[in-house]
Amino acid sequence: MTTDDRSLVITGIGELVTNDPAHGGPLGVLHDAAVVVADRHVAWVGPASQAPSADDRLDADGRCVLPGFVDSHSHAVFAGDRSAEFTARMAGTPYTGGGIATTVAATRAASDGELRRRARCLVEEMLGQGTTTVEIKSGYGQDVATEVRTLRIARELTEETTFLGAHTVPAEYAHDRRAYLDLVTGPMLAACAPHARWVDVFCEPAAPTAFDADEAREVLQAGRRAGLLVRVHGNQLGHGPGVRLAVEHGAASVDHCTYLSDDDVAALAASGTVATLLPAVEFSTRSPYPDARRLLDAGVTVALATDCNPGTCGSSSMPLVVALAVRELRMTPEQALWSATAGGAAALRRADVGSLRVGARADLVVLDAPTFVHLAYRPGVPLVHTVLREGRPTGGLRRPAGQPSRPR
Ligand SMILES: N=CN[C@@H](CCC(=O)O)C(=O)O
Numbered sequence: 001m002t003t004d005d006r007s008l009v010i011t012g013i014g015e016l017v018t019n020d021p022a023h024g025g026p027l028g029v030l031h032d033a034a035v036v037v038a039d040r041h042v043a044w045v046g047p048a049s050q051a052p053s054a055d056d057r058l059d060a061d062g063r064c065v066l067p068g069f070v071d072s073h074s075h076a077v078f079a080g081d082r083s084a085e086f087t088a089r090m091a092g093t094p095y096t097g098g099g100i101a102t103t104v105a106a107t108r109a110a111s112d113g114e115l116r117r118r119a120r121c122l123v124e125e126m127l128g129q130g131t132t133t134v135e136i137k138s139g140y141g142q143d144v145a146t147e148v149r150t151l152r153i154a155r156e157l158t159e160e161t162t163f164l165g166a167h168t169v170p171a172e173y174a175h176d177r178r179a180y181l182d183l184v185t186g187p188m189l190a191a192c193a194p195h196a197r198w199v200d201v202f203c204e205p206a207a208p209t210a211f212d213a214d215e216a217r218e219v220l221q222a223g224r225r226a227g228l229l230v231r232v233h234g235n236q237l238g239h240g241p242g243v244r245l246a247v248e249h250g251a252a253s254v255d256h257c258t259y260l261s262d263d264d265v266a267a268l269a270a271s272g273t274v275a276t277l278l279p280a281v282e283f284s285t286r287s288p289y290p291d292a293r294r295l296l297d298a299g300v301t302v303a304l305a306t307d308c309n310p311g312t313c314g315s316s317s318m319p320l321v322v323a324l325a326v327r328e329l330r331m332t333p334e335q336a337l338w339s340a341t342a343g344g345a346a347a348l349r350r351a352d353v354g355s356l357r358v359g360a361r362a363d364l365v366v367l368d369a370p371t372f373v374h375l376a377y378r379p380g381v382p383l384v385h386t387v388l389r390e391g392r393p394t395g396g397l398r399r400p401a402g403q404p405s406r407p408r
């Protein structure tokens with residue numbers, strides 16, 4: 001199939017989601033469509049009957065094709081396992097963020113090789129489920145050496161890397177938070193900034209080891225001075241200052257947004273900050289879901305992401321997130337798919353991913369389904385047939401040759 005110097009035409013697309021409003025509606029859906037890929041980018045989109053020829057051809061055989069998912073929030077570099085914490089939570093123990101210390105200890109003790117192997121596995125797992133762009137945070141090192149190690153490994157896997165030294169205050173600084181803030185905003189930031197695009201902070205006064213408004217402001221200001229762009233973990237466990245702080249700092253995104261005041265919603269609606277919702281976290285922590293409809297009705301841009309991490313979301317699956325967004329957040333299938341693709345791109349300030357318009361990166365998913373609605377209609381079913389990243393086929397979860405597709 002396509003290499004850098006060979007073009008590819010994908011024909012037989014029963015339903016094509018472009019996310020290009022020029023084709024109508026936010027999803028820009030075309031039927032009986034074709035896409036031409038050249039030089040790793042989308043070169044042509046239109047009716048199959050008018051498709052230009054290309055060096056190679058892929059017949060989608062009536063399947064649905066959509067932009068690759070953009071998972072704008074993950075913590076994919078870590079060691080250890082917290083399934084026991086999950087079991088306790090299912091028996092009624094609430095999530096407080098305290099378990100992060102368990103992952104910090106395991107991550108510090110792990111070799112680069114182990115961290116790299118585990119992170120690669122997770123990113124491969126994501127790719128097989130249609131995620132072609134992923135953001136990865138540090139935050140399980142919480143010392144200079146381990147934060148740098150985790151960011152270097154993240155950088156091998158994605159350009160969207162985030163410095164989250166201010167995830168929680170580690171145990172050795174529990175009685176001197178000031179000293180940890182000085183470390184995070186001083187030597188740790190200086191060592192990490194070359195490996196990161198973003199700075200993030202867990203601003204959550206309800207969590208004893210996370211950061212309050214003044215502390216979080218200090219972290220974001222230092223990150224900006226170091227040339228990093230801002231994103232924030234906020235309003236996950238209770239009402240608080242996270243959203244206001246994110247808007248005040250021109251953050252690309254504030255993530256979680258479970259507990260919002262009317263002022264928070266109004267501030268988001270008047271800002272360029274995306275609200276990123278992470279419903280697989282509420283699913284995995286048995287917590288109340290965020291009110292997506294309230295945000296959408298107010299005109300806030302909403303993204304959906306996994307938050308894949310060992311504590312609050314063991315899932316790497318954007319199809320699961322889309323299904324939860326429809327079932328539990330009451331988003332329409334159209335809204336959920338947009339938020340999981342174009343919304344994620346907005347949350348990462350990326351114009352080149354999240355859509356299949358001419359000039360976009362040729363990141364696309366062929367679903368073994370006639371319509372994207374099946375992502376929510378058939379939850380838990382491996383519907384991803386083929387994934388192309390930058391025009392190249394990936395291993396994905398392709399059905400072995402000769403095995404019949406399920407009826408569409
Ligand atoms: N809220 C903070 N951080 C992660 C959870 C990290 C953990 O519990 O290990 C989150 O986004 O949910």
Ligand SMILES: [Zn+2]
Binds near residue numbers: 073074233307309
């Ligand atoms: Zn997170």
